[in-house]
Amino acid sequence: MTTSMIQPQMTDEVAMAIAQGRPVVALESTIISHGMPWPRNAEVALAVEQAVRDEGAVPATIAVIDGICCAGLSPAQVERLGRDTDVVKAASRDLGACLVRGQTAGTTVSATMRIAALAGIDVFATGGVGGVHRGEGMDISADLTELSVTDVLVVCAGVKSILDIPRTLEMLETLRVPVVTYGANEFPAFYTPHSGIDAGERFDDPAQIAAARSANRRVGMTTGMLVANPIPAADALDAQEIGATIEASLAAAEAQGITGKDVTPFLLGRLNEVTDGTALAANIALVLNNARLAARIAVAGANPGVWA
Known part of the structure; x- marks a missing residue:
């Protein structure tokens, strides 16, 4: 017996955009439920949505609400995620349990990718992705394996700087996930554009990134794609101090x-x-920066002949 896949509940705005082939950008919700204090979390979430709209795309914040996968949230749902204390944190492996229990969950990168793919959304903006943790253990984020099996382009400011960046990039290579850096020769380290690690593939134009995505699909790639977008220099923290x-x-x-x-x-x-709030300010700045780039890629990819 086979089970049909769940179609996420969508706002009218998101459903209409997908049906018409207009650019849509998925956004994660753990930044609301677990990333920032109330009311800053809701303010930032709505600001990120507006940044996507300003670039000509439609935002779709992803979450699980009362056991229902949602692509696009109302302001009241955003407030609920930001204020309620019973909101859980869900990675992709947790989604089934959340649905069965009727829980409300902020979705991590992996869960957001999964729901976005179910909704037919190709582009996703986040702050930073998970990866291989430092040390000798085997603590590896599900974000990496989700990128290897889920066909969604993810824009981030690099992997979180608390992680082992070289080992994370090696793991992504093993999983054959394409990784590109936007506008820089050095792979970014979340709070700072400087990691000391070569960027590998570099693109300077969102349309080129959309074209590379299309080319990956044409040669039969079924993975996601990771786009590293360095935090703007004006918002970055000192690399040595943050290290x-x-x-x-x-x-x-x-x-x-x-x-x-x-x-x-x-x-x-x-x-x-420890940083007296400067880390939070940098986090907000990079999320907004990523949302703008993701929207530009989605807009370019929506043009006929680019996003095949």
Whole structure:
């Protein structure tokens, strides 16, 4: 027996855009539910949606609401994600359990990709993707394996700087996920454009990225594509200072026995506290920057003959 795939519930705006072949950009919701305090979380979510609209695309914030996968949220749903304390955090592996239990969940990169693909959305903007954690353990984010099997283009500011960037890029290569960097020869490190790691493939035009995506599909690639978009220099943090802060925060997490999916929110919260809010400001700036680039890629890809 086969089971038909779930069609996510969509707002009229998102459903109409998809039906008409207009550009749509998916947005994740853990930034609302677990990434920032109320009411800043909701304010940022709505600002990111507006940034997508300003570039000519339609935003579709992804979440699970009362056990229903949603592509596009109302302002009331955004507020609920930002205020309610019973909202869970869901990666792709958690979606089935959330649906059965009727839970409301903020979706991580992997879960957002899965729901976006079900809705027929090709482009997704986030802050940073997960990856291979530092140290000798086997803590590897599901974001990487989701990129290997789900045909969605993901725009980010690189992998989160608390991770092992070289090993993450090696894993993406093993999983044959195309990785490109926008407008730079150096792969970005989330809060800073500088990681000391060669960018590999570089493109300077969103239309070129859309064309590369189309070419990947034409040769039979079925993976996602990762687009690394460096944080603007004016919003970036000092690479050495943030590196030292991350190392100290990782040591604190280990000392407190914090492991698994609890590590990232702990570290991000500690970084914001130690940097007197500058880490949060940088995070917001890079998310907005990624949303704009994702919208430009989606607009270029919606042109006939580019996004095949």
